[in-house]
Structure formats: structure tokens, C-alpha cells
Amino acid sequence: MGGRNSDKALGAAIASGLILASMSDTAMPTPTPPAAHKPSLPDLFVAFAAISVCGFGGVLAWSRRMLVEERKWMTAEEFNDAYALCQFLPGPNVVNLSVVFGRRIRGLPGAGVALVGLIGPPFVIVTLIGLLYARFGEIAALQRMLLGVAAAAVGLVLGTCAKMALPLLKDRFAIAPLIALATFVAVGVLRWPIYAALAVLIPLSIALAWARR
């Protein structure tokens, strides 16, 4: 991890950077050599499909492993930058990452192929599961298993959330945790429509971040 200032400059990358750092200590020869050759479209498709079908509980860890460690298409730095960008953009992060990365390598076809590689296989899998669920979802044993998995999934999301929140709590400035808390209460507890809550909270949060830059 860099010093305090570089962490700050990374902004949204704080959280992702920490999560990445916590996953990256294994098998990372530093510095990673730059891309040796430009991946072809089939290469891109296979890599993103592999990321997708390996990624249980989220694909971030696998995308890093594949792009940086196995294929060496990006350096760790490049990956962190690209991911920070994609986390800043709304919507699914790694889906955005596939588009940004695919475009850099092979333009529009690259973006399309990486995207379809990432989304295609789970789309097929989950549609089949949806079909089975529609038929067998009421079976009691399956219901109990799904309840267990749901509880674990909630736990996993909380674990990720805690990793993201930790740097905020270390900050002496208490505003960021208060903004996070207000967002949680408005959207999670009071169940306000997300649009109304964010129309107030996003400008407020950015203004406060700007004021203490």
C-alpha cells in the first residue's frame, strides 16, 4: 500500500485497493512485466469466460488473478487503476472492466467479446437454474438449503462491506461514516426509493469531500 496521501488521491480506489491488496500477496512477481503480446479476440473471450465461471461469490478476485497473474495482460498498477475507474462508474464493476479492457485491446469488437465472455456463461447457467427453481423451488429440503446459502451470502456481503468501511473509520474526519450510515438507514431501514435518497446524499457527500480536499 502507498502512503496516506496516495491512498487519498485514489479516492474510490481506497476500498477496492485494500481488498485487492489483501488478496494479492500470493504469487505476485513484482514488477509484473508489461503485456508481451496483444491478446486476440478468442483469447479475450476465453479469459473472461474463465473469470466468470470460476468466480463464486463475485468475480473481482478472479479477474485480477487472470489478467494480472496468469495472462500478464496488465500490471498490478494498471489493474488497480482500471478497477478504480470501473468502481466509480455506476453498474456492475467487473462488467464495466471487461468493456474498458476489451476496448483498450481490440476496440469495439474487443469490448463486445470480453463482455459476452463474462456475461454469457452465467446467463445460461442462471437461466437453467431459474427454470429448475420455477419447477422445484417449493421443495422443503431445497428451501432449507437456499435459506442457509442466503444467510451465508448476506455474511459475505457484510464481510466485503467491512473491508471497504475500515479505512473510513480510521479517518479522523467523521463525516464519511455518517454519510454511509445515513445511506444505510434511508435505503436499507426506511426503504426509501434509492433515487430520492441519493439525489440528496450524493451531492452532499461530494461537496463535503470537495470542501476538505
Place this chain on the structure above:
Amino acid sequence: MGAAMKEGCGTLLSLAAHFALMSLVAIGGANSAVPEMHRLVVEVERWMTDQQFTDMFAIAQATPGPNVIIVTLIGYHVAGLAGALVTTAAMCGPTCLLAFFVGDAWERFKDAPWRAAIQRGLVPISIGLIAASAFVVASVAAHNFVAISLVLTAALVSYATRLNPLWIFVAAALVGLAGLH
């Protein structure tokens, strides 16, 4: 027949509009939009029960692939294969276009103070939203002592270790099978 088709098209259009809009406020990832998905499909449109929504969240998390795949399940449940295609395209389309056209331009302002302020401002928002999505699902899933223990154990294991989440899901399914009602 004609009326049913019209209604089907109406449902698809409604899905497309809602999920496209939702994708733009999914700050920090697809999971950030889970509370709004729940509000839309369970509370407002009543397309499914709380229990079914929780099941879909569980399936989406435990299925390999990006977490956004929950919208595919929701779309399939509401309107079959067409629904699955519509919700997936609507949730990924707008932000993919944004990533495609704005991505590198945004990279050029890497050191601009306003960009840093925007990014710093969005971090607590996304943390709050992700915590909210855990809370929304937990209000159904964490319904007794065993389930609450499962939530806490999974949180601790994922926070403190690098165990593949697959094993956490397998263990949780077995615990559920044995003792959750």
C-alpha cells in the same frame, strides 16, 4: 390473446425502463441496487414474495459469475427468457456504453482535484448501499439463531481469510439442510 401479448410487452418495457434506470444508481456495483430491486419487485409490483427474492439473491451469489446475474433470475421469474434477456441488457447496457465512451476520457483527469472529490464522495455512499442490501436480505434470511450464526460466521470467514466462497456456500447449504426452518 391480443390483450395478453400487450400486457407481456408492457411488462418487458417496464422491466427495461426500471432496470436501466437502476443501473445508473448502482454506485459501487450491482449489489448496491439490491434494495431498490427488492422495493420494485416485491413491494411495488408484487412480482414475487420476499422469500422468492431472498432465494434469488442466494442463487445469484452462489452461482459463478458477476453478482449482476441476480437481474437475470428476476427477469426470468417475471417474464421468462425474454424477461431474462431484457433485465440483463438493461442492467448492463447503459453503464457499458458509459464505460466504453467515457472510460478513457475519465482516465485523463486522473489527477484533477474534482475527480478525486467525486470518487471520495462516492465511497461512503456505496458502503451504505451495500450494507443496506445485506440488511434487506437479512430481514428474511436471518430469521433465527442458526441463521444469524451463519451470517456472522460467513462474514468473519470472508473478512479474515481468503477461502474460496464456494466452500462457505457448500457448508451453509448443509447447515441449512440439517437445521434451518
